[in-house]
Amino acid sequence: xxxxxxxxxxxxxxLANLQGRRLTxxxxxxxxxxxxxxxxxxxxLVGARLEGLHxxxxxxxxxxxxxxxxxxxxxxxxxxxxxIFILDGYVPDKHVHLVMDFEGLPVxxxxxxxxxxxxxxxxxxxPAAMAHIGPDMLxxxxxQWLERIVRRRGPIKACLLDQGIASGLGNIYVDESLFLARxxxxxxxxxxxxxxxxxxxxxAKQVLRLALRHGGTTFMNFTNFQGKPGNFRRKLxxxxxAGQPCRDCGASLEKITVAGRGTVYCPRCQPDPS
DNA sequence: CGACTGGCCTGCTGGC
DNA sequence: TGCCAGCAGGCCAGTC
Ligand SMILES: [Zn+2]
Numbered sequence: 227x228x229x230x231x232x233x234x235x236x237x238x239x240x241l242a243n244l245q246g247r248r249l250t251x252x253x254x255x256x257x258x259x260x261x262x263x264x265x266x267x268x269x270x271l272v273g274a275r276l277e278g279l280h281x282x283x284x285x286x287x288x289x290x291x292x293x294x295x296x297x298x299x300x301x302x303x304x305x306x307x308x309x310i311f312i313l314d315g316y317v318p319d320k321h322v323h324l325v326m327d328f329e330g331l332p333v334x335x336x337x338x339x340x341x342x343x344x345x346x347x348x349x350x351x352x353p354a355a356m357a358h359i360g361p362d363m364l365x366x367x368x369x370q371w372l373e374r375i376v377r378r379r380g381p382i383k384a385c386l387l388d389q390g391i392a393s394g395l396g397n398i399y400v401d402e403s404l405f406l407a408r409x410x411x412x413x414x415x416x417x418x419x420x421x422x423x424x425x426x427x428x429x430a431k432q433v434l435r436l437a438l439r440h441g442g443t444t445f446m447n448f449t450n451f452q453g454k455p456g457n458f459r460r461k462l463x464x465x466x467x468a469g470q471p472c473r474d475c476g477a478s479l480e481k482i483t484v485a486g487r488g489t490v491y492c493p494r495c496q497p498d499p500s
Numbered sequence: 501c502g503a504c505t506g507g508c509c510t511g512c513t514g515g516c
Numbered sequence: 517t518g519c520c521a522g523c524a525g526g527c528c529a530g531t532c
Contacts, residue, residue, distance in 0.1 A: 227525065227526075229526095284526080303526085303527085305525085305526055305527075306509085306510095306524080306526060307509090307511095307525095321510090337509095338509080338510055338511070339508080339509040339510055339511085339524095339525090340508085340510080341508070341509065341525085341526070341527080342526095378502080378503095379502080379503080380502075380503055380504085384503080384504090387526085389526085389527080396525080396526070397524090397525065397526085485503095485504085486504085486505075486506090486525080487524090487525065487526095488523085488524075488525085
């Protein structure tokens with residue numbers, strides 16, 4: 227599922243292929259992915275040029291401008307299974323909901339579970355729709371992140387998934403970050419030493435940067451912009467490895483549910499907080 | 501306000 | 517071989 231590194235790669239791909247091009251047409255086969263409506267998106271965007279984009283966490287905002295200077299902003303969130311294909315000879319299947327035409331170059335939006343959204347917003351950086359989204363996890367200063375998390379009483383895993391504290395981590399990289407920081411997913415930030423919290427942030431940034439370099443983690447639902455699968459999955463330490471031996475100590479990795487998500491951790495490397 | 505839960509969706513898997 | 521329950525999870529609305 228696309229997390230920060232995958233979304234960053236999508237953004238780079240969009241810029242590399244489409245910057246300066248004009249959106250000349252929009253074919254909609256499932257309007258539910260467009261907010262507030264297919265008609266509104268078409269009216270606002272068709273005819274405008276893609277000038278740039280901005281990413282915060284897993285959100286992308288595409289910056290368009292019409293010839294008269296009028297701006298238009300489209301916020302994109304891929305959620306679980308959203309994908310964008312800009313590939314020669316791509317044949318859309320039943321899960322392709324949009325085809326955006328950029329002066330003859332077709333851009334396909336595909337989403338098996340239909341959780342993803344493309345929303346018109348009023349600002350290119352701080353739209354109202356993102357008012358509750360915290361700073362980007364990759365760049366948030368440690369001091370700011372600590373202020374936002376240090377008094378929380380819920381499980382640290384739930385806090386790392388809470389995009390209002392900092393944005394960008396999903397289930398995969400949360401489990402990886404906590405393993406690397408040797409912190410139990412149920413530990414509470416309000417009980418954790420500051421140095422240990424700092425280590426969680428440091429590891430989270432490290433994991434995100436590493437995944438970015440490797441083109442992201444690819445399951446069956448993400449293809450990076452060259453159409454090649456990302457190869458970060460091989461490097462995962464705990465995610466998807468329940469019951470297998472810890473790569474550090476050999477103990478059998480355990481699986482529990484935290485914040486409604488499957489959670490894998492090493493009972494020896496990440497000792498119980500109680 | 502913070503913590504927690506259910507619902508949205510579809511494809512895949514395992515049990516019978 | 518087919519059927520179906522259960523699982524996967526990011527985010528939001530609703531509840532306490
Ligand atoms: Zn271990």
